[in-house]
Structure formats: structure tokens, C-alpha cells
Amino acid sequence: MQRVYHLSHIDLDGYGCQYLTTRCFDTIECYNANYGPEVKARLEEIIKKIEQDKFLHGEENKFLILITDLNLTTKEGNWIEKEATRIGAKLQLLDHHGTGAQAAERFAWYKLDTTRCATLITYDWLQEHYDFDADNTYTQIVKAINAILSLIHI
Secondary structure, eight states: OEEEEEEEESSHHHHHHHHHHHHHOSSEEEEEEOSTHHHHHHHHHHHHHHHHHHHHHOTTSEEEEEEESOOOOHHHHHHHHHHHHHHTEEEEEEEOOGGGHHHHHHOTTEEEOTTSOHHHHHHHHHHHHHOTTTTOTTHHHHHHHHHHHHHTOO
């Protein structure tokens, strides 16, 4: 079984990402943060939670740390990559903020696309990797969020 720990921003785009993932995954816990020290604090919570869940639910589970609509510094990226490796969790970041370009170049798990909102990036990623929303139930809401954010500069 895959257990997902999803950290996202505290705005329309961030919550849009979580709206989708909570419909895709059966076992998911959502966390939210604004920028600054909140990001690392939430990531530390996630690491502790995975360690507890590994103990309670067994090593055979697969653990995914998904970060959306937040960018990380290279220092934060190095830290979370090391921690994810240590606890045996997969790591994926999906973002659209150009300020994350340096970290995106450094880490294979860091997907940056400055042309679309994070909700649309997440939607496409879920469709590609999890066959999510084959009947396009969520397409309209995803397009609406992307349109709103493109009006105020993605």
C-alpha cells in the first residue's frame, strides 16, 4: 500500500493540488505551510509521522512525500532528500515558482514548470503516473484555477 504525505502552500493553488490528491489516493495526509521556517517545520512533522507509520503499519508500505506549490532552497532540498533516503520514502516536488530554479536543476525529484499553476502540474502528473481522472471529472476546476492564477501572474 502507498501512503502519501502531501505538503502544499496555503492558497488557492496549494489547496487545489490537495483537492486532487485526496481524490486520487486512498491513504493520504495533508499538511500546509507558508514560506520560510514553516516549510521545514512541516517537513520535519512529515518525517516523524512516516517513522511512526513505518513502525505501526510495517516496512512493506511505500511512502511518498509530495510537495506542491512550494519551492525549496538547495539547502532544504539537500536536507529532505537525505531524510527521505534515510527513511525509505519517495520524494516528489511539483511547482511553478521560478525562484526554485536553482534547486530544480539540482534534484531529479524537483519538477518545475513556470508556465502553469501547480494545480495543473499536479493534475497532469497524477494522470501520467496514477491514471487519475480518466473521465476528466476535474478538468474544469483545474482549468479554472489555472486561468485565475494566470490573471495574477503564475
